[in-house]
Amino acid sequence: MFNQHSDLPFERDQSTRFLPWIVALMVFLGTLMFAAALLVSDAVNNWDTTLTGRMTIQVPEYEKSTDDTQKLAEALQATKGVSSVRIIPDAEARALLIPWLGEGVVGSGLPVPSLIDIEIVPGSKIDPVLLQERLAEIVPHVAVDDHRSWLSALITLARSAEILAFAILALIASAAVLAVIFTTRSGLAVHASVIELLHQMGARDAYIASQFQIQALMLALRGGLVGATAATIIMLFFGWIGRGIESAFLPTLSLSLMEWLLLLLVPAGAIVIAMLTARLVVLRALERMP
Amino acid sequence: MLRFENVGMRYGVGPEVLRDVSFALAPGSFHFLTGSSGAGKTTLLKLMYLALRPTRGLVHVFGQDSSMTPRTELPDLRQKIGVVFQDFRLINHLTAVENVALPLRVGGAKHVDVDSHVRELLSWVGLGERLDARPSTLSGGQQQRVAIARAVINRPRLLLADEPTGNVDDRIAVRLMHLFEELNKTGTTVVIATHNNALVEKFGYPILNLADGELTIRGKLDSKGAS
Numbered sequence: 001m002f003n004q005h006s007d008l009p010f011e012r013d014q015s016t017r018f019l020p021w022i023v024a025l026m027v028f029l030g031t032l033m034f035a036a037a038l039l040v041s042d043a044v045n046n047w048d049t050t051l052t053g054r055m056t057i058q059v060p061e062y063e064k065s066t067d068d069t070q071k072l073a074e075a076l077q078a079t080k081g082v083s084s085v086r087i088i089p090d091a092e093a094r095a096l097l098i099p100w101l102g103e104g105v106v107g108s109g110l111p112v113p114s115l116i117d118i119e120i121v122p123g124s125k126i127d128p129v130l131l132q133e134r135l136a137e138i139v140p141h142v143a144v145d146d147h148r149s150w151l152s153a154l155i156t157l158a159r160s161a162e163i164l165a166f167a168i169l170a171l172i173a174s175a176a177v178l179a180v181i182f183t184t185r186s187g188l189a190v191h192a193s194v195i196e197l198l199h200q201m202g203a204r205d206a207y208i209a210s211q212f213q214i215q216a217l218m219l220a221l222r223g224g225l226v227g228a229t230a231a232t233i234i235m236l237f238f239g240w241i242g243r244g245i246e247s248a249f250l251p252t253l254s255l256s257l258m259e260w261l262l263l264l265l266v267p268a269g270a271i272v273i274a275m276l277t278a279r280l281v282v283l284r285a286l287e288r289m290p
Numbered sequence: 291m292l293r294f295e296n297v298g299m300r301y302g303v304g305p306e307v308l309r310d311v312s313f314a315l316a317p318g319s320f321h322f323l324t325g326s327s328g329a330g331k332t333t334l335l336k337l338m339y340l341a342l343r344p345t346r347g348l349v350h351v352f353g354q355d356s357s358m359t360p361r362t363e364l365p366d367l368r369q370k371i372g373v374v375f376q377d378f379r380l381i382n383h384l385t386a387v388e389n390v391a392l393p394l395r396v397g398g399a400k401h402v403d404v405d406s407h408v409r410e411l412l413s414w415v416g417l418g419e420r421l422d423a424r425p426s427t428l429s430g431g432q433q434q435r436v437a438i439a440r441a442v443i444n445r446p447r448l449l450l451a452d453e454p455t456g457n458v459d460d461r462i463a464v465r466l467m468h469l470f471e472e473l474n475k476t477g478t479t480v481v482i483a484t485h486n487n488a489l490v491e492k493f494g495y496p497i498l499n500l501a502d503g504e505l506t507i508r509g510k511l512d513s514k515g516a517s
Contacts, residue, residue, distance in 0.1 A: 007392065009383040197379050200341055202369030203396040290343050290364070 007198060008191045010215045015186035019179060019216075023223025023270055024230070026176040030169055030266045031231035037165035038259045044158045047151055054119050055128065056145040057135065061111035068139050069114045075138060076116065079131065081124030088115040169266075176270055180220075180277040184212055188285050199289055209282040213275045220274035224267030231263075291317040291479050292338060292448060297347035299333055307333050311347070311505045313498060315481070317447075320474045322490045323483040325500035331483045332376070334500060335450050338481065339371050340364055352447065369397050372446035372478075374454045378437040380425040386412060387421045390439045397444060404443075411439045415469065416462070430457040438466060442473055449473060449480045455489060467493060 010016055057076065059069055069087055076085045093115050094106050101110070120126055128146035135142045188195065198208055239254050255263070292315040299308040307330045315321065325331050336342045337349055340356055349356040351367055359367065372393070380389050387408050394404045412421055415435040417428075425433050434457045441449060449470065455463035467482075467489065474480045481498070484490060490497065496509030 007381060007384070007395075009381070012383070193379065194381055196341075197381070198392075198396060200339060200368060200373060201393050201396045202365040202367075202371075204365045207396060287361075290341065290361075 006211050006215065008187075008194050008211050008215075010187070010191075013187055013190050015183050015190070016215065016219060019183045019219045019274075020223035020226070022179045023176060023220045023274065024227035026172050026179075027224050027227025027267045027270050028231045030172045030270070031228055031263055032234065033165050033169050033172065034263055034266050035231070035235055035255065035259075037162050037169070038255060038262065040158050040162045040165070042255075042259075044155050044162070047155060047158075053122060054117060054147065055126070055131075056147075057116040057118065058143045058145060059114040059116075059139050060141050060143075061113050063139050063141055069116065071138050072135055072142065073116055075135060076118050079126065079134075081121050081126045082118050083121045084119045086117045088117055090114075173269070173273060176273055177277050180216060180274045181281055183219075184216070184278045184281040185285070187212060187215070188282065195286075196289075199286070205283050205286040208286060209279045212278045212282045216274040216278035217271060220271040224270050227270075228264070228267040231266075291315050291319070291352065293348075293350040294337075295348040295350075297337065297344045297349060299330075299337065299342065300345050306345070307503050308337075308344075308500075308505075309503045311503075313505060313507060315479055317479055318474065318477045320471070320480045320495045321482070321498055322493075322495055323481055323498045323500070324485070324487075324490060329500040330503045331500055332452060334498075334505075335373075335452055335481070335483060338448070339373050339450055340368055369393070369444070370447040372441035372444070372449045374434075374438050374441045374449075374451035376452040376456065378425070378433045380433055380436055380440075382425050385422045385424060386417060386428070386436045389425065389436055390443050392440060393444045408439075408443060411443060412436070415439050415466070431459070431462060434458055435462070435466070438469065442469065442478075445473070445476065446478055449478050450483075451481070452483045453485065454482060455484065455486055463489060464492075 057072060059072065073085050073087055076082055090112065091106065093112050094108075094110075097110075097112070098106070128144045128149075132142065132144040135144065195208055235255070294311050294313050297308060297311040298306050300306045311334065323331055323334065333342065337344055337356075338351070340351060343349075343357050352370060354363075354367065356364075356367075381392070384392070387405075390412060391404050391408045394408075409418075409421055412418060415438065417432060417435055417439075420428060420432060423432075425436065428436065434454065438451070438454055441451065451470070454470075455466055458466065463486070470480050470482065471493075496507065499506045499508060
């Protein structure tokens with residue numbers, strides 16, 4: 001009989017018409033921002049595990065000999081904290097230069113140093129200076145390339161970008177809260193006479209607040225669906241555009257299933273924020289009634 | 291049931307609209323509240339249905355001091371009070387049935403429990419054919435009857451009506467008064483604010499008369515019949 005209706009005629013409330021669009025915009029921006037933060041986080045983790053967990057030892061071309069390289073490899077293998085040692089073949093080392101110098105570098109007589117790649121046991125710390133001093137006893141001008149030294153600045157930058165993304169997300173949530181507060185207060189003013197009537201009939205504050213809460217849920221749900229759908233389309237589009245990009249340093253423009261599920265937290269959060277805000281605003285306003 | 295002790299009421303810094311009002315209504319009694327426009331009838335009714343708290347003095351409703359009762363307990367008291375407003379205050383987007391069912395819904399009743407009850411009451415007040423009509427499509431008299439049905443649907447212990455017969459013809463007015471009397475017979479205390487002297491004389495119940503914010507009483511307040 002009456003369960004389909006709210007006691008309050010929200011459909012006649014003009015101010016509520018904009019809330020779904022505001023929520024849609026917030027969810028759209030929030031989802032993109034969260035996705036960007038996740039992509040940066042993925043890239044940082046990737047750099048952290050693949051690059052900071054290894055070092056490269058270079059033997060200058062003028063000092064390189066198969067014997068010395070082998071001795072260095074043996075010394076490295078015996079070093080505490082080193083999990084694996086791989087002497088990079090000359091052809092592979094030359095192939096690393098192809099992106100910059102072209103295919104001709106492979107058969108050329110260009111001097112290329114010998115490279116030894118070592119992987120470090122996770123959690124172990126090897127001092128690159130001490131290691132270099134020890135290896136220099138075998139080959140005087142050997143160089144230890146610790147990726148961490150230059151990567152740490154990049155990681156710091158990426159982490160800062162990540163924090164900034166979450167800060168913007170918080171600002172977007174705050175703007176959503178303000179929009180709901182404005183809409184709810186407007187609704188309280190528009191429906192003051194019906195609220196007064198319900199109050200007089202003995203309606204508890206929670207009864208009246210729940211009607212605003214359900215209204216906020218419906219509006220935010222509509223907005224959240226629109227915003228999340230639009231953001232998904234944009235992300236799929238950029239993922240499609242960026243599918244050909246392959247680089248160790250650029251973040252991949254694809255998210256895992258778990259990350260897609262995490263993104264659902266944005267519309268879900270917007271809905272919860274809208275409901276709670278509406279409820280608290282109404283309860284606070286009703287407290288002023290006798 | 292209802293007791294006022296030296297009650298004074300003013301709005302803001304304005305003059306007192308009620309001064310030293312004292313009376314007590316016994317459970318199951320029936321009264322008229324009379325007075326010219328601006329005499330303070332609506333303010334007195336608002337104090338009775340707990341929409342206002344007095345500026346001074348004590349208002350006891352169902353044995354509880356309204357000023358001292360915690361705010362969380364007031365809804366329970368209000369649910370025992372039925373009010374017929376002068377301007378009806380029907381909710382326009384709800385049907386007649388939904389409007390009348392509202393106090394039951396507010397009280398937490400399930401609609402299956404009340405549907406037939408609401409329809410029966412609306413039929414009794416002559417609106418059996420307009421159950422699903424919106425208030426805007428009803429005449430003034432029909433709206434008034436919906437408002438009355440809404441006030442009595444949950445068998446309140448105290449019924450307050452502000453000019454309940456103002457928009458209906460004499461035949462319907464008498465019929466509505468009989469409805470109030472029926473309710474009164476079941477133990478409900480009834481206070482009817484009215485300008486209709488003929489009705490007051492015809493039914494002869496005790497009168498609370500307000501003039502310039504002061505109350506005088508005609509008839510015995512603990513009596514159910516005429517003075």
